[in-house]
Amino acid sequence: xxxxxxxGSEAMAEAMIAAGCxxxxxxxxTPFTExxxxxxxxxxxxxxxxxxxxxxxxxxxxxxxxxxxxTPAATGSTGQGLSLMxxxxxxxxxxxxxxxxxxxxxxxxxxxxxxxxxxxGDYRHLVLAPGDVAEAVELVQLAFHLTATWRNxxxxxGDYYLAHTAQSVxxxxxxxxxxxxxxxxxxxxxxxxxxAKLVSFLGSVKQRDDVGYDLSxxxxxxxxxxxxxxxxxxxxxxxxxxxxxxVVVVAFGTPATYVKAAVRAxxxxxxxVGLVRPVTLFPFPSDIVTAATHNARAVAVYENNQGQMVxxxxxxxxxxxxxxxxxxxSLDSSGFGIAPDLDVSVLRRRIAHVAATTDAxxxxxxxxxx
Amino acid sequence: MTRTTRVDGxxxxxxxHAPTQPxxxxxxxxxxxxxxxxxxxxxxCGEPIAMRAVLEAVAELDVARRTIGVFGIGxxxxxxxxxxxxxxxxLHGRAPSVATxxxxxxxxxxxxxxxxxxxxxxxxxxxVIHTAARGENVTCVMLNxxxxxxxxxxxxxxxxLGQRTKTSLEGRDPxxxxxxxxxxxxxxxxxxxxxxxxxAVNNAGNVARTKRMLLQALRTQIAAVGFSFVEILTxxxxxxxxxxxxxxxxxxxxxxAVHSAGVLKDVLGSPPQPGTEEGL
Amino acid sequence: xxxxxxxxxxxxxxxxxxxxxxxxxxxxxxxxTVQTVNARGYRYPLLLEGCTGCxxxxxxxxxxxxxxxxxDTPLDVGAQTR
Numbered sequence: 030x031x032x033x034x035x036x037g038s039e040a041m042a043e044a045m046i047a048a049g050c051x052x053x054x055x056x057x058x059t060p061f062t063e064x065x066x067x068x069x070x071x072x073x074x075x076x077x078x079x080x081x082x083x084x085x086x087x088x089x090x091x092x093x094x095x096x097x098x099x100t101p102a103a104t105g106s107t108g109q110g111l112s113l114m115x116x117x118x119x120x121x122x123x124x125x126x127x128x129x130x131x132x133x134x135x136x137x138x139x140x141x142x143x144x145x146x147x148x149x150g151d152y153r154h155l156v157l158a159p160g161d162v163a164e165a166v167e168l169v170q171l172a173f174h175l176t177a178t179w180r181n182x183x184x185x186x187g188d189y190y191l192a193h194t195a196q197s198v199x200x201x202x203x204x205x206x207x208x209x210x211x212x213x214x215x216x217x218x219x220x221x222x223x224x225a226k227l228v229s230f231l232g233s234v235k236q237r238d239d240v241g242y243d244l245s246x247x248x249x250x251x252x253x254x255x256x257x258x259x260x261x262x263x264x265x266x267x268x269x270x271x272x273x274x275x276v277v278v279v280a281f282g283t284p285a286t287y288v289k290a291a292v293r294a295x296x297x298x299x300x301x302v303g304l305v306r307p308v309t310l311f312p313f314p315s316d317i318v319t320a321a322t323h324n325a326r327a328v329a330v331y332e333n334n335q336g337q338m339v340x341x342x343x344x345x346x347x348x349x350x351x352x353x354x355x356x357x358x359s360l361d362s363s364g365f366g367i368a369p370d371l372d373v374s375v376l377r378r379r380i381a382h383v384a385a386t387t388d389a390x391x392x393x394x395x396x397x398x399x
Numbered sequence: 400m401t402r403t404t405r406v407d408g409x410x411x412x413x414x415x416h417a418p419t420q421p422x423x424x425x426x427x428x429x430x431x432x433x434x435x436x437x438x439x440x441x442x443x444c445g446e447p448i449a450m451r452a453v454l455e456a457v458a459e460l461d462v463a464r465r466t467i468g469v470f471g472i473g474x475x476x477x478x479x480x481x482x483x484x485x486x487x488x489x490l491h492g493r494a495p496s497v498a499t500x501x502x503x504x505x506x507x508x509x510x511x512x513x514x515x516x517x518x519x520x521x522x523x524x525x526x527v528i529h530t531a532a533r534g535e536n537v538t539c540v541m542l543n544x545x546x547x548x549x550x551x552x553x554x555x556x557x558x559x560l561g562q563r564t565k566t567s568l569e570g571r572d573p574x575x576x577x578x579x580x581x582x583x584x585x586x587x588x589x590x591x592x593x594x595x596x597x598x599a600v601n602n603a604g605n606v607a608r609t610k611r612m613l614l615q616a617l618r619t620q621i622a623a624v625g626f627s628f629v630e631i632l633t634x635x636x637x638x639x640x641x642x643x644x645x646x647x648x649x650x651x652x653x654x655x656a657v658h659s660a661g662v663l664k665d666v667l668g669s670p671p672q673p674g675t676e677e678g679l
Numbered sequence: 680x681x682x683x684x685x686x687x688x689x690x691x692x693x694x695x696x697x698x699x700x701x702x703x704x705x706x707x708x709x710x711x712t713v714q715t716v717n718a719r720g721y722r723y724p725l726l727l728e729g730c731t732g733c734x735x736x737x738x739x740x741x742x743x744x745x746x747x748x749x750x751d752t753p754l755d756v757g758a759q760t761r
Contacts, residue, residue, distance in 0.1 A: 094500025
């Protein structure tokens, strides 16, 4: 297939369809809107349904209903819209339904919302964070595979840059292996059989077969399923020049592209610096970070927020090296995340400063302040 | 075996066995599509009566094998794991959007929602209005008892003026609490709504009329001419703080006086039946 | 002379004593027990002669207590129970 120049929103829409998505519901909100536009145009052409819902809560509700019929379904928004959806997302997880959720985020302040779960209760979502459009095409499809396999929602963390950056990509259907049959899915056909199916966040045991809902038993079973999922899903991360790195930088998403360029430039100047770019934000690639920072004398975390992923990095490093936060809010006046400090020279200075202040004997690559 | 026996000093007909004289079964204990008749809803609750009418309508139209019920959250949620039709549990107020997703993904199914007044008119007002405006071919059923029953008897958007609840202790007051929303009347104004009716279950005649409304609502959905809605006034003696036998009268005097029963809209139209009357 | 056209089977243990059937019965042939209660402590309905098999009781019963029959031939039971 010939690659074509496509903005991330369109590429992700194509990837969803390639993965088998046949139901999408959303509400316009920057920078998610174009994903909805592309799905509205493309889905009907393949016999799918795209709904412009009247609110984000209704969007996730519609996707819930479609998902319960066994139709591969997705929804999405930006951070604020995801906030509105949280009750439903928590309960969809308890209902053991597959659902892919896109967060086309503004900056990177939704890390906690995604990885800790912004909703009530003790559920977990798998979270995938593409670094560019090509990786987004792959991870969106992986998301559909994982959600069907584990009957647990999977969140794809995008951002403004990903949505609006055009890259040359060829969207081809990727085969991650067989998906389990959705024997639990509803289509009405077991009605009147004496064993009509039930899909519920309160449990799937019918009164006919047992005394009815036992929430303690059901929640325990859901927790066990969650732990199985966490144990089986391989955490993913990109490691760049970490084998001999004395300073390791950790960053996710499209800002990591800039950090990588800064690391490459510092390497060219002789600094033993490397980058770990988590691709699964949950399960967080702790072991990979631990291994990559094993010989480091300093770890620097860049993220476009007040410090969220840095907590997970600190847990993975576990005191063997100081962890410095070199990120921060960096927005333009619109707040959509066009970040002044996503500038290779700015990032070089910050990384070099960490290197210099951690060990005074090592000269910094660029003297002066951040 | 004699036909009669004596209980509490009175001669009564024995009712512990099927008749020995030739007879036809007119009505069985539990309707076909309800799995287990025993439930823990209060004595005198109108919701099981309404649930029976809904499921009997589904059975009568012979659509059980393609029906999916979407439940909201309220006392009636007790029936969500108790029916011989497929059920999808939704959140408080959120059944209409879930029903929309089901129906759009599987247009050949018959989809109904079961929601209380607190669920549909408080939490979920937006959802049902949009679903009606969109003309979704689903049937939303509201069990309206004018209170949040499951949480213990609190005011909802349909509570009538003067009705005493735990959050309107002296009776609902227009200045302090505003006025009730007459949802069926609102929905009937939307072009997307094809069938809108209000029934009640406080006496056998109303139960029969309500059952006909439910049949017509489902027929409207099957004909795919738009959104169908049946509001069913139900008794809640616990939430109304009255005796069970007073509840049918309370419903008639208070709820039905404001939320008047009858068919408000019927795009499909039913053939006129001789000798019947619609509405109260 | 009293005609009984139908009868009911009552699941007395399922009854929660709400009394709705009493007022719902058009020929007024249901009465609640006075002292006798079921295992859960609820009074339950008793049937007198004169049932028409109209099923109003089962229509209004929240606990699915009634099974309703209509006799092929109405019974002439005289006036002994009224």
